[in-house]
Amino acid sequence: MKNIIFLAVQGAGKGTFAKKLKEKYHYAHISTGDILRERAAVEDELGTKIKNMIDNGIFVPNDIIYEAIEYKITQPECEKGYILDGFPRNLEQAKGYDEILNKLGKELGVVINLTIPNELLKQRIIGRRICRDCGAIYNIYNDEFKPKVDGVCDKCGGKLYQREDDNEEAMNTRVKTYFEVTEPIIDYYKEKGVLKTVDSSSNPETVFKEIEKILESDDVNN
Ligand SMILES: [Zn+2]
Numbered sequence: 001m002k003n004i005i006f007l008a009v010q011g012a013g014k015g016t017f018a019k020k021l022k023e024k025y026h027y028a029h030i031s032t033g034d035i036l037r038e039r040a041a042v043e044d045e046l047g048t049k050i051k052n053m054i055d056n057g058i059f060v061p062n063d064i065i066y067e068a069i070e071y072k073i074t075q076p077e078c079e080k081g082y083i084l085d086g087f088p089r090n091l092e093q094a095k096g097y098d099e100i101l102n103k104l105g106k107e108l109g110v111v112i113n114l115t116i117p118n119e120l121l122k123q124r125i126i127g128r129r130i131c132r133d134c135g136a137i138y139n140i141y142n143d144e145f146k147p148k149v150d151g152v153c154d155k156c157g158g159k160l161y162q163r164e165d166d167n168e169e170a171m172n173t174r175v176k177t178y179f180e181v182t183e184p185i186i187d188y189y190k191e192k193g194v195l196k197t198v199d200s201s202s203n204p205e206t207v208f209k210e211i212e213k214i215l216e217s218d219d220v221n222n
Contacts, residue, residue, distance in 0.1 A: 001025055001081035002215050003073075003109030005088070007186065009178045011125050011171075012116040012200050013207070018083050020208055025215075028082040030072055032089075036060055039068040062096055070100050081109070091184045110214060111189040113197045118175070120201050125171050133158030 004027070008014035021027045040051035046067060053060050065087070073082060088094040101108055116124075127141035131153035138153075138160060139145040147153065151160050164170075189195040196214045200207050 001027065003081050003107070004083045004215075005109070005111040005189070006083050006085050006114065007111060007182055008114035008200070009116065009121065009175055011121050012114045013204065014085065014114055016204060017114070017200075017208060017211060018085060021083060021211070026080045028072075028075075028078045028080070029085060030069070030078075030082050030087070031085045032065060032069075032087045035068045035072045036065070039071060062093060065093070066096050066100055069097070070104065073100075073106070074104065088185060090181060091188055094185050094188050108192075108194055111195045112211060112214065113186055113189075113195055114200050115197055116200050121175070122168065122171065125166050126168060128166050129160040129162055131156065131158045132161050 004021070006014055006018060018027075018029050022029050036050055036054065040047055040054055046064070050060065050064060050068065052058075053064075069087065072078065084097075088097050098108070100106075123141040124139065127139040129138045129140060129147070129151075130136070131138075134153060134156045136153055136155050137145075138147045140147075140150075147160060152158075153160060186195060198207060198210050198214070
C-alpha cells in the first residue's frame with residue numbers, strides 16, 4: 001500500500017481514519033513524539049542522546065528527527081505501509097523527508113489533506129461534551145451523539161463538561177496557526193502532484209471509502 005502523509009486541522013477526524021487504516025490495512029502509525037520516545041529507548045549513542053534531550057526538555061533538532069524517522073520507516077512494522085502524522089511539520093522538514101526517501105530509494109506515496117468546513121469544525125469542537133466520570137464523548141449539535149438528558153451521561157449518569165479550550169476563540173487560534181504552518185507544505189506537495197484533498201464533512205464511512213479509493217488508484221505520481 002502507498003505510504004501516507006496525513007495533514008488535517010485538529011477536529012477534522014484524522015485520528016479516526018488513521019485508526020481505521022491501521023486496523024484494516026495494518027498501516028504503522030508514526031508520530032514524531034512517539035518515534036523519538038521509541039528511539040530513545042534503544043541503548044546506543046543516538047538513543048542516549050535523544051533520551052537526554054527529552055528528559056531535559058530540549059528541542060530535538062531536525063537532523064535527529066530525520067535519523068529517527070529513517071530508522072522507523074525501515075523497520076518491519078512499516079513494510080505494509082505507514083502513516084506519517086505530525087511530520088513533516090514545515091517546509092524544511094518536507095524537504096528533509098524527501099532526502100531520506102531518496103537515500104532509501106523509497107516512494108513518498110500520497111499526501112492526504114483532510115479538510116472540513118469551518119462551520120462544521122466549530123460545531124464539532126464547541127458542541128463537544130465529555131463525561132467527568134467515564135470519559136464518554138457527546139456532541140450537543142449532533143442528534144446522533146447528543147445525550148438523552150442535557151448535561152448527563154447516557155452510559156453512567158455522570159455529569160458532562162466542556163473542555164476549557166473547546167471554545168471559539170481558542171479554536172480560531174488553533175486553525176489560524178495550523179494554516180500558517182501547513183499552507184507551504186500543501187503547496188509543496190501540490191506541485192509534486194501527490195496531494196489529495198478529502199472533505200471530511202460527510203459521514204465517516206463515506207470519507208473512509210474516499211480515502212481507500214485514493215490508496216487503490218494509480219493516478220498519484222510517486
Ligand atoms: Zn459517563
